[in-house]
């Protein structure tokens with residue numbers, strides 16, 4: 556099998572798995588318990604918090620563990636607006652956010668919050684001037700993702716952060732696709748809140764990270780005990796948190812090398828597909844993008860058909876994002892780039908990760924091109940099914 560859908564989720568790193576395993580078996584204590592089985596769990600969580608903090612240049616006290624990226628995103632958006640419940644507040648986001656941000660914003664709209672969904676250019680970039688122009692006296696929060704999950708475009712968050720500094724407007728970034736893959740430094744970015752998710756950087760599923768700049772208020776997400784400084788009650792997912800700590804340390808340590816390899820693989824993939832299918836379209840930004848992700852449009856075929864044919868050959872890619880699949884709607888991200896519905900539906904996303912080998916690119920290219928030719932040929936002779944039937948009858 557070739558797994559090329561690392562933007563949807565990644566395989567847990569072998570060494571990270573070894574580190575987390577004891578916390579599911581021998582070291583299964585509740586981190587709130589006072590005997591050593593519990594205090595050891597507590598210490599493991601605090602080590603992970605430190606590992607995460609170091610990876611994004613934050614302080615451990617600024618890190619809260621959640622159940623995932625979606626939870627962290629929803630938390631920031633929901634609780635910021637709760638804090639300002641007496642005012643008519645305004646939020647700025649982009650049209651290409653992950654659904655955990657977009658749908659949280661839509662829910663806020665229903666409760667009276669004003670939301671601006673900024674457009675993007677045809678490479679998927681939000682313009683800093685666009686953010687500036689959208690600011691209103693009652694703007695309290697700007698939430699724009701660092702890297703897009705469907706096309707890999709990286710946004711100018713540091714520039715936006717610089718502009719917002721001192722204006723009393725908070726900046727949140729969904730960095731789920733970025734952390735562990737490209738350098739992320741909360742001070743360079745000048746963000747107040749940042750979201751990450753362990754299963755996107757070879758950690759385990761079910762552990763997210765919320766960075767909150769020290770001194771900022773955020774109301775608790777879950778009420779109960781004093782876990783996570785009373786912000787998110789409930790017995791901690793110790794093994795998942797331990798995995799998140801080691802996974803972020805490992806992926807940041809390997810980042811330069813992995814990024815170089817993945818971008819070579821992406822370039823080789825695109826170049827070879829272009830040789831065979833010159834009409835292929837690369838959706839997204841050629842310069843400011845994630846090293847391992849590319850979104851390709853194949854006019855005249857459905858991305859979904861390609862994906863299923865690839866699946867038959869044990870190659871995993873996705874149409875748009877995992878969260879959208881199953882619905883027949885074209886990707887909101889691709890539509891925001893200005894593509895037609897048909898063009899948007901012709902796309903597949905290839906996302907390589909650290910467990911992909913360079914030689915897998917050749918197989919992927921061959922399988923994609925074969926599938927493409929098969930679909931196009933079927934279209935050209937719609938009676939081919941009938942003729943093969945008559946052939947059978949003749950025989």
Ligand SMILES: *Cc1c(COP(=O)(O)O)cnc(C)c1O
Pocket residue numbers: 562563622623624625626628653655700702703704729731732752753754755761762763
């Ligand atoms: C995967 C993803 C999320 C959601 O993270 P989960 O941990 O799966 O909830 C949020 N934002 C982006 C950009 C993502 O790619």
